[in-house]
Amino acid sequence: MMNKKEKIVHAAIEVFREKGIEKTKISDIVKIANIAQGTFYLYFPSKLSVMPAIAEVMVEKTIAAVKNEVQGDASFTAKLNQVVDAIFKITCDYREILALIYAGMGSTEHIKEWETVYEPFYSWISQFLKEAKAAGMIRESLHVERTAKLFIGLVESAAEQVYLYDSKQDDQASIQKAEVLEFLKYGLGIQE
Numbered sequence: 001m002m003n004k005k006e007k008i009v010h011a012a013i014e015v016f017r018e019k020g021i022e023k024t025k026i027s028d029i030v031k032i033a034n035i036a037q038g039t040f041y042l043y044f045p046s047k048l049s050v051m052p053a054i055a056e057v058m059v060e061k062t063i064a065a066v067k068n069e070v071q072g073d074a075s076f077t078a079k080l081n082q083v084v085d086a087i088f089k090i091t092c093d094y095r096e097i098l099a100l101i102y103a104g105m106g107s108t109e110h111i112k113e114w115e116t117v118y119e120p121f122y123s124w125i126s127q128f129l130k131e132a133k134a135a136g137m138i139r140e141s142l143h144v145e146r147t148a149k150l151f152i153g154l155v156e157s158a159a160e161q162v163y164l165y166d167s168k169q170d171d172q173a174s175i176q177k178a179e180v181l182e183f184l185k186y187g188l189g190i191q192e
Contacts, residue, residue, distance in 0.1 A: 005043045007033040009057055012050045016100045021047070052113045055101045059121050062090045066124065076137040077190060083128070084155055084177055084184070091159035092173070099164050122148045129188075139189030147188070155180055 002010065011033035015024050026047055030037050044050050069086035070079050091098060125148035132138045158180045162173045 004033075004035055004039055005053070007035060008040055008043055009050060009053045012047070013054055013057070013097055016054075017096050021100055021103060051101055052117055054097065055114070055117045058090075058094060058097060058101060059117055061094070062087060063121055063124055065090050070128075076132050076135070077185070079128070080184060080188075080190075081181060083125075084180055087152075087155045088159045088162075088173060088177055091156065092163045095163045098160065102164075118152070121152060125151055132188075137191055139191075142188065150187075151184065154183065 008029060011029045011031075012024075014032055015028045019028065024047055026040055027037060029047065029050075030040050033040075044053075065086040066083050069082040069089075071082065074082065122145070126144045129138065129142065129144040129147055129151070133140070133142055133144060158176050159173075162176050
């Protein structure tokens with residue numbers, strides 16, 4: 001059962017996706033969420049203030065997709081492929097929402113919240129890299145926390161280039177993915 005805040009966030013995703021940020025009114029969001037307009041303001045001062053909460057939902061979806069895709073018994077290289085595939089798929093499936101988040105958070109003071117929103121994902125990738133480093137699969141000199149941020153930044157940026165910025169590039173996804181994997185393998189110093 002969703003609480004009121006979650007209802008607002010999910011309704012906002014739906015309305016933003018359908019109408020875009022500019023045309024969306026708070027009244028549209030509360031109608032879909034099936035709550036009173038005053039209730040909206042208990043949680044969010046404006047429609048743009050919902051963006052960090054939407055970003056959190058998307059980070060949760062991404063982590064869930066990655067965890068679901070990565071097979072525990074696979075080789076590190078196979079797991080790396082699975083992580084990249086999951087991020088590309090989420091970016092493709094939620095391209096409108098991601099574009100909205102970037103537009104919404106980029107145009108507000110909420111950009112500062114980005115690191116906090118991403119912390120669980122950084123943490124997951126750090127652990128993934130830490131285990132590979134301990135097993136001697138990647139280079140010993142790797143700084144896992146810093147590399148986790150670079151890793152996510154690279155993969156998401158590469159996926160966004162294909163799916164968000166040039167809608168005619170969907171057929172380029174496999175080429176882009178291969179380049180990203182090659183770059184990661186070299187950068188991580190994969191030893192398998």
